[in-house]
Amino acid sequence: MNIDFNKNNDGLVPAIIQDDVTNAVLMLGYMNKEALEKTKSTKLVTFFSRTKNRLWTKGEESGNVLNLVSVKSDCDHDSLLIRVNPEGPTCHKGSDTCWNEENKSKHGFISKLESIIENRRNNSLEDESYVASLFAKGINKIAQKVGEEAVELVIESKDDNNDLFLNESADLLFHYLILLQAKGYKLCDIEKVLKKRH
Structure with a gap:
């Protein structure tokens, strides 16, 4: 260099x-x-x-x-x-960055989707969305949906239809993000576990 x-x-x-x-x-x-x-x-x-x-x-x-x-x-x-x-905040004023921003992982659209899920969960009484309805039905229904989507993904992975495979992958990830929030977590918490294992 x-x-x-x-x-x-x-x-x-x-x-x-x-x-x-x-x-x-x-x-x-x-x-x-x-x-x-x-x-x-x-x-x-x-x-x-x-x-x-x-x-x-x-x-x-x-x-x-x-x-x-x-x-x-x-x-x-x-x-x-x-x-x-x-190690610790970077800015001498105590913030994570010198632009006073949080230093946390951003996962592009996935992070935006997590915010949408959180908003619909927090406003479930006024919200008539699919996400709000799942939260209203409780953890058992949410966990069941994750299980169903996982099985459907496994089935599609054995075939040659890439479009169906990708759509089932998206369905599983979407429902998994809902399950994480139903348990009080987000993707960044899973990332921490993976980083410790690494």
Whole structure:
């Protein structure tokens, strides 16, 4: 990796810090050559602090370090993407990111679907949706639906109709998300279990 530290005449390049698991952008800092070398050797992200005018390892006072996973340069070799496993909040003001956002896994449309399910569950008295009706029938009915969808998926997996297989897969996942919330959980809780096993 051949980084152009002299492009801006100050010997610094921007370093975008991204969580390796959630893909959330946590912060932006600046590195000189020594900061990058120290980051690689210690596996703790180290910046060049423009206010302190010295190397500064993130978390050296707070303990909220950024454990290095990988470093990449951009196409012009004048900025860095550093993927990390953070310990604690990243922002000095105590938030997960310097944009005051939660650092949690996002699963694209699946996360949106979880929000829709949660909303329909919480407003089930006014809501006449299928989801609300399942919650009204209780945990046994929800669990039964997951079982039915699982069996239907197994049956379709043995055939060659990809469209039916994908639709049954979607049905099973949808009902599983409902079951998770009926038990007080979300997909992020399952993700935590899988991460511990990994």
